[in-house]
Amino acid sequence: MNKIDIVMMIYVTFMILATVISVKYGSAMIKKTGLFLPQTLIAGTVNLVLGVFGIIGWLFYSWGVNEFLFFGGLVSGVGLLVVGEVVLLSILFSRRNKWIQIYHDSLNGSSR
Numbered sequence: 001m002n003k004i005d006i007v008m009m010i011y012v013t014f015m016i017l018a019t020v021i022s023v024k025y026g027s028a029m030i031k032k033t034g035l036f037l038p039q040t041l042i043a044g045t046v047n048l049v050l051g052v053f054g055i056i057g058w059l060f061y062s063w064g065v066n067e068f069l070f071f072g073g074l075v076s077g078v079g080l081l082v083v084g085e086v087v088l089l090s091i092l093f094s095r096r097n098k099w100i101q102i103y104h105d106s107l108n109g110s111s112r
Contacts, residue, residue, distance in 0.1 A: 004069065011058050015077065018050035019084035026092050027099060034103035040092050047088050051081035 026043030030036055055077040062070040 004065070007061055008073070011054060011073065011077070012080065014054045015051055015080040015084060018047050018054065019088055021050065022047035022084075022088050023091050026088070027095070030092070030096070030099040031102045034100055036092075036096055036100060040089070043088060043092065044085060047084055048081070051077070051084060055081070
């Protein structure tokens with residue numbers, strides 16, 4: 001593997017890690033606060049910001065290497081960012097009721 005392959009693997013891993021971090025944040029905060037929409041917006045923003053940081057890092061690396069690598073990485077980064085946001089929102093919406101129920105159970109359990 002050459003240097004470009006390693007950098008591309010790090011880039012894709014960072015984009016996937018941004019989505020995982022956002023899901024973990026959204027999950028923990030929805031369980032803790034019971035607020036779905038604000039925590040979903042914050043988790044989406046965290047994913048967006050980390051994804052943009054990843055894209056900017058890629059652009060700084062690939063600018064001097066090759067223009068096709070530059071634009072290819074830009075397109076793949078935007079694609080991964082969109083897919084990551086869709087995955088994040090689908091996970092948060094699919095588990096919403098369970099997490100809000102955990103919040104309500106923690107309120108009922110602590111007031112007894």
